[in-house]
Amino acid sequence: MTLLPALRTAAATPCPPTTRYHLHAEAWREIAAAAGFTCEALWADGGMVVALLQGADGPILCSVAVEQGFYPALSPFHPPAAPFERMVRDVWGYVAVGGTDPRPLLDFGHWPVTAPLGRPSAPYGAPEPPESGLAHKGTLALLRGKSPRAAARFAARVAGEATVAHSIAFARAAEAAGRAMVPSRAEGLRDLMAGIERLAAGLMRLGAIAAAAEAVLLEAACARQREAVSTAAAIAFGHRLMMDAVVPGGVAADIGVPGPEALIRLARDLPRRHLAELAHASLAGRLATLPDAARACEAALGEALTQTEMLVPRLDVLMPGPTLFALEPISGEGLGTAEGPDGSIRHWLRLEDGQIAGAFLCDPGWQRRPAAAAAIAAAEPQDRALIAAALGVAASGMEL
Amino acid sequence: MNAVWREIWRNLRRPAAKAPAPRRIALLHRDCGSCNGCEIELRLLASAAHGAAAQGLVFVDTPQHADALLVTGPVSRNSEGALGSAWDAMPDPRRVVALGDCAVDGGVFKGSYAVAGGAGSVVPVDLAIRGCPPSPAQMLEALAAFAKSG
Ligand code: SF4
Numbered sequence: 001m002t003l004l005p006a007l008r009t010a011a012a013t014p015c016p017p018t019t020r021y022h023l024h025a026e027a028w029r030e031i032a033a034a035a036g037f038t039c040e041a042l043w044a045d046g047g048m049v050v051a052l053l054q055g056a057d058g059p060i061l062c063s064v065a066v067e068q069g070f071y072p073a074l075s076p077f078h079p080p081a082a083p084f085e086r087m088v089r090d091v092w093g094y095v096a097v098g099g100t101d102p103r104p105l106l107d108f109g110h111w112p113v114t115a116p117l118g119r120p121s122a123p124y125g126a127p128e129p130p131e132s133g134l135a136h137k138g139t140l141a142l143l144r145g146k147s148p149r150a151a152a153r154f155a156a157r158v159a160g161e162a163t164v165a166h167s168i169a170f171a172r173a174a175e176a177a178g179r180a181m182v183p184s185r186a187e188g189l190r191d192l193m194a195g196i197e198r199l200a201a202g203l204m205r206l207g208a209i210a211a212a213a214e215a216v217l218l219e220a221a222c223a224r225q226r227e228a229v230s231t232a233a234a235i236a237f238g239h240r241l242m243m244d245a246v247v248p249g250g251v252a253a254d255i256g257v258p259g260p261e262a263l264i265r266l267a268r269d270l271p272r273r274h275l276a277e278l279a280h281a282s283l284a285g286r287l288a289t290l291p292d293a294a295r296a297c298e299a300a301l302g303e304a305l306t307q308t309e310m311l312v313p314r315l316d317v318l319m320p321g322p323t324l325f326a327l328e329p330i331s332g333e334g335l336g337t338a339e340g341p342d343g344s345i346r347h348w349l350r351l352e353d354g355q356i357a358g359a360f361l362c363d364p365g366w367q368r369r370p371a372a373a374a375a376i377a378a379a380e381p382q383d384r385a386l387i388a389a390a391l392g393v394a395a396s397g398m399e400l
Numbered sequence: 401m402n403a404v405w406r407e408i409w410r411n412l413r414r415p416a417a418k419a420p421a422p423r424r425i426a427l428l429h430r431d432c433g434s435c436n437g438c439e440i441e442l443r444l445l446a447s448a449a450h451g452a453a454a455q456g457l458v459f460v461d462t463p464q465h466a467d468a469l470l471v472t473g474p475v476s477r478n479s480e481g482a483l484g485s486a487w488d489a490m491p492d493p494r495r496v497v498a499l500g501d502c503a504v505d506g507g508v509f510k511g512s513y514a515v516a517g518g519a520g521s522v523v524p525v526d527l528a529i530r531g532c533p534p535s536p537a538q539m540l541e542a543l544a545a546f547a548k549s550g
Binding site: 106108110111112113116129130133134135136137138139141142153154157158159160161163204207208211216219220222223224226227230240241243394396397 | 438
Protein backbone atom coordinates (compact mmCIF):
# COMPACT_ATOMS: atom_id res chain seq x y z
CA MET A 1 0.00 0.00 0.00
CA THR A 2 1.41 3.37 -0.98
CA LEU A 3 0.68 5.74 1.86
CA LEU A 4 0.16 9.44 1.37
CA PRO A 5 2.89 11.49 3.10
CA ALA A 6 0.34 12.83 5.59
CA LEU A 7 -0.38 9.27 6.71
CA ARG A 8 3.22 8.05 6.61
CA THR A 9 4.32 10.60 9.18
CA ALA A 10 1.25 10.29 11.40
CA ALA A 11 1.07 8.29 14.61
CA ALA A 12 -0.81 5.08 13.89
CA THR A 13 -2.62 2.76 16.30
CA PRO A 14 -4.29 -0.54 15.48
CA CYS A 15 -8.01 -0.67 14.92
CA PRO A 16 -8.42 -4.20 13.58
CA PRO A 17 -8.90 -5.02 10.79
CA THR A 18 -7.54 -1.58 9.86
CA THR A 19 -5.43 1.27 11.27
CA ARG A 20 -6.26 4.57 12.89
CA TYR A 21 -4.07 7.56 11.95
CA HIS A 22 -3.85 10.43 14.43
CA LEU A 23 -3.48 13.55 12.30
CA HIS A 24 -2.60 17.19 12.94
CA ALA A 25 -5.08 19.68 11.55
CA GLU A 26 -2.77 20.34 8.57
CA ALA A 27 -2.51 16.64 7.66
CA TRP A 28 -6.26 16.20 8.18
CA ARG A 29 -6.90 18.94 5.63
CA GLU A 30 -4.43 17.33 3.24
CA ILE A 31 -6.21 13.97 3.50
CA ALA A 32 -9.59 15.68 3.11
CA ALA A 33 -8.49 17.19 -0.21
CA ALA A 34 -6.63 14.07 -1.43
CA ALA A 35 -8.17 12.14 -4.31
CA GLY A 36 -9.01 8.48 -3.92
CA PHE A 37 -10.90 8.57 -0.62
CA THR A 38 -14.59 8.70 0.08
CA CYS A 39 -15.97 9.56 3.49
CA GLU A 40 -18.17 6.75 4.79
CA ALA A 41 -18.76 8.01 8.30
CA LEU A 42 -17.68 10.64 10.79
CA TRP A 43 -18.18 10.77 14.55
CA ALA A 44 -16.46 12.04 17.69
CA ASP A 45 -14.75 10.37 20.61
CA GLY A 46 -12.96 11.82 23.63
CA GLY A 47 -12.03 15.23 22.23
CA MET A 48 -11.29 13.85 18.75
CA VAL A 49 -13.25 13.67 15.53
CA VAL A 50 -12.86 10.39 13.68
CA ALA A 51 -13.47 9.82 9.97
CA LEU A 52 -13.95 6.45 8.33
CA LEU A 53 -12.47 6.82 4.85
CA GLN A 54 -12.77 4.29 2.09
CA GLY A 55 -9.70 4.09 -0.14
CA ALA A 56 -8.47 1.73 -2.81
CA ASP A 57 -6.94 -0.52 -0.14
CA GLY A 58 -10.01 -0.67 2.06
CA PRO A 59 -11.19 1.46 4.95
CA ILE A 60 -8.95 3.50 7.23
CA LEU A 61 -9.70 5.69 10.23
CA CYS A 62 -8.30 9.18 10.59
CA SER A 63 -8.75 11.38 13.63
CA VAL A 64 -8.01 14.97 14.50
CA ALA A 65 -8.06 16.74 17.85
CA VAL A 66 -10.94 19.12 18.50
CA GLU A 67 -9.55 22.55 19.44
CA GLN A 68 -11.83 24.60 21.68
CA GLY A 69 -14.87 22.95 20.17
CA PHE A 70 -13.77 23.27 16.52
CA TYR A 71 -12.29 20.95 13.87
CA PRO A 72 -11.73 21.35 10.11
CA ALA A 73 -14.75 20.28 8.04
CA LEU A 74 -14.62 17.44 5.52
CA SER A 75 -17.91 18.32 3.81
CA PRO A 76 -16.44 20.82 1.28
CA PHE A 77 -14.44 17.91 -0.20
CA HIS A 78 -16.78 15.06 0.72
CA PRO A 79 -20.48 16.04 0.47
CA PRO A 80 -21.60 12.81 2.23
CA ALA A 81 -19.80 14.08 5.36
CA ALA A 82 -22.30 16.94 5.79
CA PRO A 83 -25.04 15.07 7.69
CA PHE A 84 -22.39 13.49 9.94
CA GLU A 85 -20.98 16.94 10.77
CA ARG A 86 -24.49 18.08 11.72
CA MET A 87 -24.86 15.02 13.95
CA VAL A 88 -21.44 15.58 15.59
CA ARG A 89 -22.46 19.14 16.41
CA ASP A 90 -25.78 18.06 17.93
CA VAL A 91 -24.52 15.07 19.90
CA TRP A 92 -20.97 16.19 20.89
CA GLY A 93 -21.15 19.94 20.41
CA TYR A 94 -18.13 20.05 18.08
CA VAL A 95 -18.37 22.50 15.16
CA ALA A 96 -16.97 21.75 11.69
CA VAL A 97 -15.17 24.89 10.54
CA GLY A 98 -16.08 25.54 6.90
CA GLY A 99 -18.84 22.91 6.91
CA THR A 100 -21.37 23.11 4.08
CA ASP A 101 -24.56 22.65 6.15
CA PRO A 102 -24.98 24.39 9.51
CA ARG A 103 -28.54 23.18 10.20
CA PRO A 104 -29.23 20.88 13.15
CA LEU A 105 -29.99 17.25 12.35
CA LEU A 106 -31.11 15.76 15.67
CA ASP A 107 -31.21 18.46 18.36
CA PHE A 108 -34.03 20.97 18.02
CA GLY A 109 -34.02 22.04 21.65
CA HIS A 110 -36.30 19.29 23.01
CA TRP A 111 -33.69 17.37 25.00
CA PRO A 112 -32.98 18.21 28.63
CA VAL A 113 -29.30 18.69 27.65
CA THR A 114 -27.25 19.94 24.71
CA ALA A 115 -24.16 18.05 23.55
CA PRO A 116 -25.11 14.95 25.59
CA LEU A 117 -21.88 13.11 24.65
CA GLY A 118 -19.56 16.13 24.77
CA ARG A 119 -19.81 18.68 27.55
CA PRO A 120 -23.50 18.48 28.45
CA SER A 121 -25.16 21.70 29.44
CA ALA A 122 -28.68 23.03 29.80
CA PRO A 123 -30.35 23.81 26.47
CA TYR A 124 -30.48 27.43 25.43
CA GLY A 125 -33.00 29.12 23.15
CA ALA A 126 -36.58 28.06 22.49
CA PRO A 127 -37.25 24.58 21.08
CA GLU A 128 -38.12 24.44 17.38
CA PRO A 129 -40.37 22.02 15.50
CA PRO A 130 -38.03 19.13 14.57
CA GLU A 131 -37.41 18.73 10.85
CA SER A 132 -35.64 15.42 11.40
CA GLY A 133 -34.42 13.34 14.30
CA LEU A 134 -37.82 11.93 15.24
CA ALA A 135 -36.22 8.50 15.60
CA HIS A 136 -33.23 9.69 17.66
CA LYS A 137 -33.23 7.66 20.85
CA GLY A 138 -29.81 8.46 22.30
CA THR A 139 -28.45 5.02 21.48
CA LEU A 140 -24.76 5.99 21.56
CA ALA A 141 -25.11 7.35 25.09
CA LEU A 142 -26.84 4.15 26.21
CA LEU A 143 -23.87 2.06 25.04
CA ARG A 144 -21.34 3.86 27.21
CA GLY A 145 -19.96 2.09 30.26
CA LYS A 146 -21.55 -1.24 29.35
CA SER A 147 -19.88 -4.46 28.32
CA PRO A 148 -20.39 -5.37 24.65
CA ARG A 149 -22.62 -8.27 25.77
CA ALA A 150 -24.86 -5.95 27.79
CA ALA A 151 -24.91 -3.34 25.02
CA ALA A 152 -25.72 -5.76 22.18
CA ARG A 153 -29.47 -5.26 22.67
CA PHE A 154 -29.08 -1.61 21.62
CA ALA A 155 -27.20 -2.58 18.46
CA ALA A 156 -30.05 -5.01 17.72
CA ARG A 157 -32.49 -2.08 17.88
CA VAL A 158 -30.75 0.43 15.62
CA ALA A 159 -32.85 -0.66 12.64
CA GLY A 160 -35.45 -3.40 12.87
CA GLU A 161 -35.18 -4.31 9.18
CA ALA A 162 -31.47 -5.07 9.70
CA THR A 163 -31.35 -6.20 13.32
CA VAL A 164 -29.26 -9.29 12.50
CA ALA A 165 -26.79 -7.38 10.32
CA HIS A 166 -26.36 -4.62 12.91
CA SER A 167 -25.86 -7.24 15.61
CA ILE A 168 -23.19 -8.95 13.50
CA ALA A 169 -21.35 -5.68 12.77
CA PHE A 170 -21.47 -4.82 16.47
CA ALA A 171 -20.25 -8.25 17.54
CA ARG A 172 -17.41 -8.09 15.03
CA ALA A 173 -16.35 -4.65 16.28
CA ALA A 174 -16.36 -5.92 19.87
CA GLU A 175 -14.44 -9.05 18.86
CA ALA A 176 -11.89 -7.00 16.91
CA ALA A 177 -11.46 -4.56 19.81
CA GLY A 178 -11.19 -7.40 22.33
CA ARG A 179 -8.93 -9.55 20.07
CA ALA A 180 -11.46 -12.35 20.48
CA MET A 181 -12.13 -15.43 18.37
CA VAL A 182 -15.54 -16.61 17.24
CA PRO A 183 -16.49 -20.29 16.94
CA SER A 184 -16.87 -21.36 13.30
CA ARG A 185 -20.32 -22.77 13.98
CA ALA A 186 -21.38 -19.31 15.21
CA GLU A 187 -20.00 -17.73 12.00
CA GLY A 188 -22.08 -20.16 9.97
CA LEU A 189 -25.21 -19.47 12.01
CA ARG A 190 -24.66 -15.72 11.60
CA ASP A 191 -24.48 -16.15 7.81
CA LEU A 192 -27.65 -18.20 7.88
CA MET A 193 -29.52 -15.61 9.95
CA ALA A 194 -28.24 -12.70 7.85
CA GLY A 195 -29.50 -14.50 4.75
CA ILE A 196 -32.95 -15.07 6.25
CA GLU A 197 -33.10 -11.39 7.15
CA ARG A 198 -32.16 -10.35 3.63
CA LEU A 199 -34.78 -12.72 2.22
CA ALA A 200 -37.42 -11.09 4.45
CA ALA A 201 -36.17 -7.61 3.49
CA GLY A 202 -36.38 -8.40 -0.23
CA LEU A 203 -39.99 -9.56 0.19
CA MET A 204 -40.76 -6.53 2.31
CA ARG A 205 -39.41 -4.12 -0.29
CA LEU A 206 -41.20 -5.91 -3.12
CA GLY A 207 -44.41 -5.91 -1.09
CA ALA A 208 -44.09 -2.18 -0.41
CA ILE A 209 -43.59 -1.47 -4.11
CA ALA A 210 -46.61 -3.65 -4.91
CA ALA A 211 -48.71 -1.78 -2.34
CA ALA A 212 -47.71 1.61 -3.75
CA ALA A 213 -48.48 0.37 -7.28
CA GLU A 214 -51.79 -1.11 -6.11
CA ALA A 215 -50.76 -4.57 -7.29
CA VAL A 216 -52.89 -6.37 -4.71
CA LEU A 217 -52.12 -9.95 -5.71
CA LEU A 218 -48.39 -9.36 -5.55
CA GLU A 219 -48.69 -7.48 -2.28
CA ALA A 220 -50.65 -10.34 -0.73
CA ALA A 221 -48.18 -12.91 -2.06
CA CYS A 222 -45.23 -11.02 -0.57
CA ALA A 223 -46.99 -10.68 2.78
CA ARG A 224 -47.81 -14.41 2.85
CA GLN A 225 -44.24 -15.38 2.05
CA ARG A 226 -42.84 -12.93 4.56
CA GLU A 227 -45.06 -14.42 7.21
CA ALA A 228 -43.67 -17.83 6.26
CA VAL A 229 -40.09 -16.54 6.59
CA SER A 230 -40.75 -15.00 10.01
CA THR A 231 -42.48 -18.14 11.23
CA ALA A 232 -39.53 -20.28 10.15
CA ALA A 233 -37.08 -17.82 11.74
CA ALA A 234 -38.98 -18.08 15.02
CA ILE A 235 -38.87 -21.89 14.89
CA ALA A 236 -35.13 -21.85 14.14
CA PHE A 237 -33.92 -18.97 16.32
CA GLY A 238 -36.71 -18.19 18.78
CA HIS A 239 -37.63 -14.75 17.41
CA ARG A 240 -39.41 -13.72 14.21
CA LEU A 241 -36.84 -11.01 13.39
CA MET A 242 -34.00 -12.91 15.11
CA MET A 243 -33.44 -9.96 17.43
CA ASP A 244 -30.75 -10.57 20.09
CA ALA A 245 -29.81 -13.88 18.47
CA VAL A 246 -26.29 -12.67 17.55
CA VAL A 247 -24.09 -11.57 20.47
CA PRO A 248 -20.42 -10.60 20.80
CA GLY A 249 -18.42 -13.81 20.98
CA GLY A 250 -20.82 -15.89 18.89
CA VAL A 251 -24.57 -16.43 18.94
CA ALA A 252 -26.99 -16.45 21.89
CA ALA A 253 -28.28 -19.95 21.19
CA ASP A 254 -27.76 -22.73 18.68
CA ILE A 255 -30.39 -23.33 16.01
CA GLY A 256 -33.43 -25.07 17.48
CA VAL A 257 -33.91 -28.80 16.82
CA PRO A 258 -36.84 -28.28 14.40
CA GLY A 259 -35.03 -25.30 12.81
CA PRO A 260 -33.22 -26.97 9.90
CA GLU A 261 -36.36 -28.78 8.78
CA ALA A 262 -38.42 -25.56 8.97
CA LEU A 263 -35.86 -23.74 6.83
CA ILE A 264 -35.59 -26.57 4.31
CA ARG A 265 -39.38 -26.54 4.00
CA LEU A 266 -39.36 -22.74 3.60
CA ALA A 267 -36.80 -22.94 0.78
CA ARG A 268 -38.77 -25.72 -0.92
CA ASP A 269 -42.21 -24.12 -0.63
CA LEU A 270 -41.40 -20.51 -1.46
CA PRO A 271 -42.89 -20.14 -4.96
CA ARG A 272 -39.92 -18.49 -6.64
CA ARG A 273 -41.07 -18.79 -10.25
CA HIS A 274 -44.62 -17.67 -9.40
CA LEU A 275 -43.33 -14.67 -7.46
CA ALA A 276 -41.04 -13.59 -10.29
CA GLU A 277 -43.77 -13.95 -12.92
CA LEU A 278 -46.31 -12.15 -10.77
CA ALA A 279 -43.86 -9.32 -10.06
CA HIS A 280 -43.04 -8.83 -13.72
CA ALA A 281 -46.65 -9.12 -14.87
CA SER A 282 -48.02 -6.69 -12.30
CA LEU A 283 -45.25 -4.08 -12.20
CA ALA A 284 -43.53 -3.94 -15.60
CA GLY A 285 -46.00 -1.44 -17.05
CA ARG A 286 -46.11 0.80 -14.02
CA LEU A 287 -42.31 0.91 -13.65
CA ALA A 288 -41.52 1.31 -17.37
CA THR A 289 -40.85 5.04 -17.08
CA LEU A 290 -39.22 4.89 -13.62
CA PRO A 291 -35.76 3.36 -14.06
CA ASP A 292 -34.64 3.83 -10.42
CA ALA A 293 -37.74 2.18 -9.04
CA ALA A 294 -37.54 -0.59 -11.63
CA ARG A 295 -33.94 -1.30 -10.64
CA ALA A 296 -34.82 -1.34 -6.94
CA CYS A 297 -37.68 -3.70 -7.71
CA GLU A 298 -35.44 -6.10 -9.64
CA ALA A 299 -32.89 -5.96 -6.83
CA ALA A 300 -35.52 -6.79 -4.20
CA LEU A 301 -36.87 -9.70 -6.23
CA GLY A 302 -33.36 -10.93 -6.97
CA GLU A 303 -32.45 -10.74 -3.30
CA ALA A 304 -35.52 -12.74 -2.29
CA LEU A 305 -34.81 -15.44 -4.90
CA THR A 306 -31.06 -15.67 -4.25
CA GLN A 307 -31.36 -15.78 -0.48
CA THR A 308 -34.00 -18.49 -0.75
CA GLU A 309 -31.63 -20.60 -2.83
CA MET A 310 -28.80 -20.02 -0.34
CA LEU A 311 -30.74 -21.34 2.67
CA VAL A 312 -29.99 -25.03 2.26
CA PRO A 313 -26.32 -24.59 1.23
CA ARG A 314 -25.80 -22.44 4.33
CA LEU A 315 -27.36 -25.12 6.50
CA ASP A 316 -25.13 -27.73 4.86
CA VAL A 317 -21.86 -25.96 5.67
CA LEU A 318 -22.60 -25.51 9.38
CA MET A 319 -19.71 -26.94 11.40
CA PRO A 320 -20.26 -28.83 14.63
CA GLY A 321 -18.90 -27.30 17.83
CA PRO A 322 -19.47 -24.53 20.34
CA THR A 323 -21.50 -21.41 19.52
CA LEU A 324 -20.16 -18.85 22.00
CA PHE A 325 -16.72 -17.86 23.30
CA ALA A 326 -16.02 -15.59 26.27
CA LEU A 327 -14.67 -12.07 25.73
CA GLU A 328 -11.65 -10.90 27.75
CA PRO A 329 -12.21 -7.55 29.47
CA ILE A 330 -9.35 -5.75 27.70
CA SER A 331 -8.80 -2.33 26.13
CA GLY A 332 -8.61 -1.58 22.42
CA GLU A 333 -10.62 -0.47 19.44
CA GLY A 334 -12.06 -2.32 16.48
CA LEU A 335 -14.15 -1.97 13.34
CA GLY A 336 -16.90 -4.45 12.46
CA THR A 337 -18.56 -4.80 9.06
CA ALA A 338 -21.63 -6.72 7.96
CA GLU A 339 -23.66 -6.77 4.76
CA GLY A 340 -27.20 -5.71 5.55
CA PRO A 341 -30.27 -5.66 3.31
CA ASP A 342 -29.39 -2.14 2.13
CA GLY A 343 -25.60 -2.29 2.02
CA SER A 344 -22.59 -2.33 4.31
CA ILE A 345 -23.08 -1.66 7.98
CA ARG A 346 -20.04 -0.54 9.99
CA HIS A 347 -19.67 -0.38 13.74
CA TRP A 348 -16.71 1.06 15.61
CA LEU A 349 -16.04 0.41 19.28
CA ARG A 350 -13.40 1.56 21.72
CA LEU A 351 -13.19 -0.56 24.85
CA GLU A 352 -11.55 0.30 28.16
CA ASP A 353 -11.11 -2.74 30.40
CA GLY A 354 -13.90 -4.50 28.55
CA GLN A 355 -16.38 -1.63 28.77
CA ILE A 356 -17.53 0.59 25.94
CA ALA A 357 -15.81 3.99 26.12
CA GLY A 358 -16.62 5.16 22.59
CA ALA A 359 -18.86 3.90 19.80
CA PHE A 360 -20.37 4.69 16.46
CA LEU A 361 -22.91 2.49 14.65
CA CYS A 362 -23.17 3.42 10.97
CA ASP A 363 -26.23 2.38 8.99
CA PRO A 364 -26.35 2.60 5.16
CA GLY A 365 -29.22 5.05 5.68
CA TRP A 366 -26.60 7.80 6.03
CA GLN A 367 -25.78 7.38 2.34
CA ARG A 368 -29.17 6.25 1.12
CA ARG A 369 -31.56 8.67 2.78
CA PRO A 370 -30.24 11.87 1.18
CA ALA A 371 -30.21 10.13 -2.22
CA ALA A 372 -33.77 8.84 -1.73
CA ALA A 373 -35.03 12.25 -0.60
CA ALA A 374 -33.56 13.87 -3.73
CA ALA A 375 -35.10 11.22 -6.02
CA ILE A 376 -38.52 11.61 -4.39
CA ALA A 377 -38.38 15.39 -4.68
CA ALA A 378 -37.42 15.13 -8.37
CA ALA A 379 -40.23 12.69 -9.22
CA GLU A 380 -43.67 13.55 -10.59
CA PRO A 381 -46.20 13.90 -7.75
CA GLN A 382 -48.13 10.77 -8.80
CA ASP A 383 -44.92 8.69 -8.70
CA ARG A 384 -43.59 9.84 -5.34
CA ALA A 385 -45.19 7.18 -3.17
CA LEU A 386 -43.90 4.51 -5.51
CA ILE A 387 -40.35 5.91 -5.57
CA ALA A 388 -40.42 6.21 -1.79
CA ALA A 389 -41.48 2.56 -1.48
CA ALA A 390 -38.82 1.41 -3.93
CA LEU A 391 -35.93 3.35 -2.36
CA GLY A 392 -37.48 3.24 1.11
CA VAL A 393 -35.13 3.84 4.00
CA ALA A 394 -36.45 3.88 7.55
CA ALA A 395 -35.24 6.78 9.72
CA SER A 396 -34.11 4.88 12.79
CA GLY A 397 -30.92 3.44 11.30
CA MET A 398 -29.24 6.79 10.77
CA GLU A 399 -30.88 8.77 13.53
CA LEU A 400 -29.73 6.41 16.29
CA MET B 401 -63.76 -42.35 3.76
CA ASN B 402 -61.22 -39.97 5.16
CA ALA B 403 -62.76 -37.10 3.26
CA VAL B 404 -66.17 -37.82 4.75
CA TRP B 405 -64.78 -37.74 8.29
CA ARG B 406 -62.95 -34.55 7.56
CA GLU B 407 -66.19 -32.97 6.36
CA ILE B 408 -68.06 -34.07 9.51
CA TRP B 409 -65.26 -32.78 11.71
CA ARG B 410 -65.28 -29.44 9.93
CA ASN B 411 -69.04 -29.11 10.40
CA LEU B 412 -68.75 -29.94 14.08
CA ARG B 413 -66.22 -27.18 14.54
CA ARG B 414 -68.22 -24.62 12.62
CA PRO B 415 -69.93 -22.11 14.97
CA ALA B 416 -73.64 -22.92 15.28
CA ALA B 417 -74.98 -19.44 14.60
CA LYS B 418 -73.42 -16.97 12.24
CA ALA B 419 -70.98 -14.88 14.25
CA PRO B 420 -72.04 -11.22 14.59
CA ALA B 421 -70.11 -8.81 12.41
CA PRO B 422 -67.09 -7.56 14.38
CA ARG B 423 -67.21 -4.00 15.61
CA ARG B 424 -65.16 -1.74 13.39
CA ILE B 425 -62.33 0.29 14.86
CA ALA B 426 -60.40 2.94 12.94
CA LEU B 427 -56.73 3.00 13.94
CA LEU B 428 -54.32 5.87 13.43
CA HIS B 429 -50.69 4.77 13.68
CA ARG B 430 -48.01 7.18 14.90
CA ASP B 431 -44.34 6.16 14.88
CA CYS B 432 -42.72 7.93 17.79
CA GLY B 433 -39.12 6.85 17.28
CA SER B 434 -39.54 3.12 16.78
CA CYS B 435 -36.57 1.02 15.63
CA ASN B 436 -38.89 -0.03 12.77
CA GLY B 437 -39.29 -3.53 14.23
CA CYS B 438 -42.83 -2.82 15.45
CA GLU B 439 -43.64 -1.25 12.06
CA ILE B 440 -42.45 -4.33 10.22
CA GLU B 441 -44.89 -6.51 12.14
CA LEU B 442 -47.66 -3.92 12.05
CA ARG B 443 -47.40 -3.63 8.26
CA LEU B 444 -47.70 -7.38 8.01
CA LEU B 445 -50.83 -7.23 10.19
CA ALA B 446 -52.30 -4.52 7.98
CA SER B 447 -51.59 -6.51 4.81
CA ALA B 448 -53.80 -9.28 3.58
CA ALA B 449 -51.85 -12.02 5.37
CA HIS B 450 -53.63 -11.76 8.72
CA GLY B 451 -57.23 -10.87 7.95
CA ALA B 452 -57.21 -7.75 10.12
CA ALA B 453 -60.03 -6.22 8.08
CA ALA B 454 -62.26 -9.23 8.77
CA GLN B 455 -61.76 -8.55 12.49
CA GLY B 456 -62.93 -4.97 12.04
CA LEU B 457 -59.50 -3.31 12.13
CA VAL B 458 -59.25 -0.41 9.69
CA PHE B 459 -56.18 1.78 9.29
CA VAL B 460 -56.74 5.47 8.64
CA ASP B 461 -54.38 8.36 7.89
CA THR B 462 -56.01 11.31 9.59
CA PRO B 463 -56.77 11.92 13.28
CA GLN B 464 -60.26 13.17 12.42
CA HIS B 465 -61.26 9.69 11.21
CA ALA B 466 -59.66 7.71 14.03
CA ASP B 467 -61.21 5.92 16.99
CA ALA B 468 -57.89 4.90 18.48
CA LEU B 469 -54.31 6.06 18.34
CA LEU B 470 -51.75 3.30 17.86
CA VAL B 471 -48.38 4.41 19.22
CA THR B 472 -45.08 2.67 18.48
CA GLY B 473 -41.63 3.64 19.72
CA PRO B 474 -40.34 4.99 23.05
CA VAL B 475 -41.72 8.48 22.22
CA SER B 476 -38.58 10.38 21.38
CA ARG B 477 -38.47 13.93 22.72
CA ASN B 478 -38.53 15.08 19.11
CA SER B 479 -41.82 13.27 18.42
CA GLU B 480 -43.72 14.32 21.57
CA GLY B 481 -45.21 17.38 19.89
CA ALA B 482 -46.50 15.50 16.85
CA LEU B 483 -48.04 12.82 19.06
CA GLY B 484 -49.81 15.44 21.16
CA SER B 485 -51.17 17.19 18.05
CA ALA B 486 -52.52 13.93 16.62
CA TRP B 487 -54.29 13.22 19.91
CA ASP B 488 -55.70 16.75 20.12
CA ALA B 489 -57.13 16.46 16.62
CA MET B 490 -59.01 13.22 17.36
CA PRO B 491 -62.76 13.41 18.06
CA ASP B 492 -64.24 11.91 21.26
CA PRO B 493 -64.57 9.13 22.22
CA ARG B 494 -60.92 8.38 21.53
CA ARG B 495 -58.57 5.77 22.89
CA VAL B 496 -54.85 4.97 22.87
CA VAL B 497 -52.99 1.71 22.30
CA ALA B 498 -49.30 1.45 23.24
CA LEU B 499 -47.90 -1.08 20.80
CA GLY B 500 -44.63 -2.79 21.73
CA ASP B 501 -42.37 -2.60 24.78
CA CYS B 502 -40.98 0.81 23.73
CA ALA B 503 -44.41 2.43 23.59
CA VAL B 504 -45.46 0.70 26.81
CA ASP B 505 -42.70 2.18 28.97
CA GLY B 506 -39.71 3.19 26.83
CA GLY B 507 -38.44 -0.39 26.55
CA VAL B 508 -34.65 -0.67 26.34
CA PHE B 509 -34.43 3.10 25.70
CA LYS B 510 -35.93 3.99 29.08
CA GLY B 511 -33.88 6.68 30.80
CA SER B 512 -32.24 8.06 27.64
CA TYR B 513 -31.99 11.86 27.42
CA ALA B 514 -33.73 11.62 24.04
CA VAL B 515 -36.88 9.71 24.99
CA ALA B 516 -39.95 10.65 27.01
CA GLY B 517 -40.47 7.00 27.98
CA GLY B 518 -43.59 5.50 26.44
CA ALA B 519 -46.92 6.73 25.08
CA GLY B 520 -48.27 7.19 28.60
CA SER B 521 -45.96 10.14 29.17
CA VAL B 522 -47.91 12.13 26.57
CA VAL B 523 -51.38 10.58 26.16
CA PRO B 524 -53.64 8.39 28.37
CA VAL B 525 -53.09 4.73 27.43
CA ASP B 526 -56.06 2.34 27.35
CA LEU B 527 -54.34 -0.80 26.11
CA ALA B 528 -50.73 -1.95 26.33
CA ILE B 529 -49.51 -4.65 23.94
CA ARG B 530 -46.13 -5.93 25.09
CA GLY B 531 -43.48 -7.58 22.95
CA CYS B 532 -40.33 -6.49 21.18
CA PRO B 533 -41.91 -6.47 18.73
CA PRO B 534 -45.29 -8.13 19.34
CA SER B 535 -46.13 -10.57 16.53
CA PRO B 536 -48.96 -9.76 14.11
CA ALA B 537 -50.99 -12.59 15.68
CA GLN B 538 -50.56 -11.08 19.16
CA MET B 539 -51.49 -7.64 17.83
CA LEU B 540 -54.56 -9.04 16.08
CA GLU B 541 -55.83 -10.85 19.16
CA ALA B 542 -55.35 -7.86 21.46
CA LEU B 543 -56.76 -5.30 19.00
CA ALA B 544 -59.80 -7.42 18.07
CA ALA B 545 -60.70 -7.77 21.77
CA PHE B 546 -60.09 -4.05 22.25
CA ALA B 547 -62.43 -3.21 19.35
CA LYS B 548 -65.18 -5.31 20.97
CA SER B 549 -64.69 -3.66 24.35
CA GLY B 550 -65.19 -0.15 22.99
S1 SF4 C 1 -40.56 -2.51 21.06
FE1 SF4 C 1 -38.75 -3.48 20.18
S2 SF4 C 1 -39.27 -3.76 18.03
FE2 SF4 C 1 -40.70 -2.25 18.85
S3 SF4 C 1 -39.76 -0.27 18.44
FE3 SF4 C 1 -39.10 -0.89 20.48
S4 SF4 C 1 -37.15 -1.91 20.17
FE4 SF4 C 1 -38.14 -1.82 18.19
